[in-house]
Amino acid sequence: MKATHDLNHRLDTPCRGYDQAKNHFVIVALILAMIAVLPATAERPGESDPSSIRLRLHGAQTTLYADNVPLSAILQQFRQWDVAVDFMPVPDPRLSVRMESVDTETALANLLEPYDYLLRWQMVSGPVGRLPKLKAIRLVGPAGRQAAESQPYHGSGVDSRITVMPHPEFPNALMIRDELLLRVKPGVQIDEFKRLLDQIDGGVIDGCPLVGVYRVRLRPHTNIPEMVARLRQHAQVDRVEPHWAWRLPTRPAADRPAAHTAAAAATATRHDSPGSRESTGNIATTGRLAILDTGIREDVPWRDALHAVLDFVVNDGPGDDSEGHGTRMAGLAGGFLQPLGIDHGTTWDNTPPDIFSMKIFDANGVAPLFSILQGVEQAIASEASVISLSWGGPQNSRFLEEALIRARQQGVLTLAAAGNEPTAETMYPAASPAVVAVGALQPDGQPWEQSGYGPSILLAAPGFAVGQADPSQDEWFAGTSVATAYAAGIFARFNALHGERSVEENLRRFLDAMTPPSGDKNDDQRFPNAGRLDDAALQRLFAP
Numbered sequence: 236m237k238a239t240h241d242l243n244h245r246l247d248t249p250c251r252g253y254d255q256a257k258n259h260f261v262i263v264a265l266i267l268a269m270i271a272v273l274p275a276t277a278e279r280p281g282e283s284d285p286s287s288i289r290l291r292l293h294g295a296q297t298t299l300y301a302d303n304v305p306l307s308a309i310l311q312q313f314r315q316w317d318v319a320v321d322f323m324p325v326p327d328p329r330l331s332v333r334m335e336s337v338d339t340e341t342a343l344a345n346l347l348e349p350y351d352y353l354l355r356w357q358m359v360s361g362p363v364g365r366l367p368k369l370k371a372i373r374l375v376g377p378a379g380r381q382a383a384e385s386q387p388y389h390g391s392g393v394d395s396r397i398t399v400m401p402h403p404e405f406p407n408a409l410m411i412r413d414e415l416l417l418r419v420k421p422g423v424q425i426d427e428f429k430r431l432l433d434q435i436d437g438g439v440i441d442g443c444p445l446v447g448v449y450r451v452r453l454r455p456h457t458n459i460p461e462m463v464a465r466l467r468q469h470a471q472v473d474r475v476e477p478h479w480a481w482r483l484p485t486r487p488a489a490d491r492p493a494a495h496t497a498a499a500a501a502t503a504t505r506h507d508s509p510g511s512r513e514s515t516g517n518i519a520t521t522g523r524l525a526i527l528d529t530g531i532r533e534d535v536p537w538r539d540a541l542h543a544v545l546d547f548v549v550n551d552g553p554g555d556d557s558e559g560h561g562t563r564m565a566g567l568a569g570g571f572l573q574p575l576g577i578d579h580g581t582t583w584d585n586t587p588p589d590i591f592s593m594k595i596f597d598a599n600g601v602a603p604l605f606s607i608l609q610g611v612e613q614a615i616a617s618e619a620s621v622i623s624l625s626w627g628g629p630q631n632s633r634f635l636e637e638a639l640i641r642a643r644q645q646g647v648l649t650l651a652a653a654g655n656e657p658t659a660e661t662m663y664p665a666a667s668p669a670v671v672a673v674g675a676l677q678p679d680g681q682p683w684e685q686s687g688y689g690p691s692i693l694l695a696a697p698g699f700a701v702g703q704a705d706p707s708q709d710e711w712f713a714g715t716s717v718a719t720a721y722a723a724g725i726f727a728r729f730n731a732l733h734g735e736r737s738v739e740e741n742l743r744r745f746l747d748a749m750t751p752p753s754g755d756k757n758d759d760q761r762f763p764n765a766g767r768l769d770d771a772a773l774q775r776l777f778a779p
Contacts, residue, residue, distance in 0.1 A: 295369075313369075324350070355369075359449070368440070415476065480601050525621070529600075530594035531555070555594075563716075697718060
């Protein structure tokens with residue numbers, strides 16, 4: 236049995252295995268580790284009890300305890316540590332295993348003795364240095380080994396199912412089970428960090444250099460609030476948070492507006508091909524806009540017009556949108572869909588910004604904080620001018636706040652939805668200091684009664700639209716999500732038109748061009764500090 240491995244790039248040298256018994260390193264490692272991998276004598280049908288398996292991956296070492304469980308169940312545990320495993324063993328023997336801090340390649344040599352396989356490693360960057368992380372295990376058939384080595388790996392086989400639970404102190408805030416985000420203090424060395432991980436029985440899954448954060452996986456059923464409280468007292472910890480998660484906004488239960496007529500629907504939906512779109516304004520270059528959402532459907536007409544489609548749910552995944560939310564947001568931001576309440580006959584500009592569709596929500600509508608941080612980091616690296624966040628929740632992550640502040644310091648403005656509940660309660664990330672919170676307007680230009688409201692909202696934009704996230708049918712949708720994506724697209728165009736100015740100066744002029752509140756008492760109470768993005772504001776922004 237042989238295996239090969241790579242660190243970021245696959246290497247051709249064979250890794251150590253049982254069939255290389257002459258290799259003294261492996262022999263010594265096996266003796267010192269006192270590994271026992273014994274087939275179980277009894278066969279018990281059905282799935283094994285998850286409590287009979289304990290796996291921890293820490294750096295290049297593995298700790299594994301398994302009691303009479305199928306090999307497939309052990310491999311499934313590797314998947315839950317963010318390791319892609321693209322095969323299941325046939326036959327599927329039951330094993331009892333005792334390994335404590337064993338070299339991972341040696342451990343896998345024991346577990347996968349009958350198979351040829353490849354290992355893929357990555358190096359996780361962070362303040363303490365580069366940490367090795369097993370990324371993938373690939374089965375290689377005897378006749379297909381050479382072909383498999385020459386093919387790129389696409390990240391299949393990772394268990395991307397995220398288990399979320401409410402935080403006991405903040406029941407409307409979600410966190411990912413058995414995970415936390417951790418940053419150590421400056422000066423902590425890599426050996427000290429490893430000892431810290433040993434103390435909490437954790438392992439690093441990934442790292443975000445933008446804010447110096449490590450994503451740490453813990454033992455199953457860890458009490459996260461207690462662990463966070465404990466680590467906050469640790470001398471080497473700078474900051475620690477639960478691994479927060481946000482749910483996709485549900486479609487608000489609101490009646491279709493009276494303005495939703497067949498004529499309005501016809502003018503609100505645009506399916507121009509990229510080649511037919513000619514600018515009627517003076518924009519020399521397009522803005523760049525990052526939409527962090529559910530991705531983009533494969534079959535919508537405007538997918539090919541996007542600048543890039545990225546997937547932070549499945550590594551190197553296609554970024555496909557099974558829900559439709561991100562597709563609608565990209566359509567609004569790019570001008571392929573138009574909201575109700577805007578005069579679509581006015582062609583002040585129809586050049587779409589360069590849109591980056593970044594998938595951060597999984598198939599269950601859950602976006603982990605770490606995926607959001609990755610999206611913000613990529614938006615900065617891609618030189619975006621705007622980030623659009625059409626979602627929110629009650630949890631305030633300081634890590635996300637820091638990331639958005641750093642984005643703004645580097646010229647990237649973030650717009651976020653104020654929420655679809657008629658309340659002034661704080662929503663994040665909209666309430667973060669570096670973010671422009673966006674409320675929703677009805678097609679008649681008045682504040683939408685279900686929009687979040689309050690003095691922190693700086694911008695109100697059209698919040699009703701009709702269009703095709705599914706090309707087979709038109710659909711009506713509404714919310715502060717609509718308002719945020721549309722406003723983000725407009726600002727991206729305006730920012731590109733005035734690229735010689737800073738983003739702060741462009742934001743000031745952008746908000747100054749908005750239409751002030753009407754003067755109605757109730758209107759002013761809902762959005763007292765929010766100008767309105769309407770036809771008059773568009774003319775002021777883009778008039779020759």
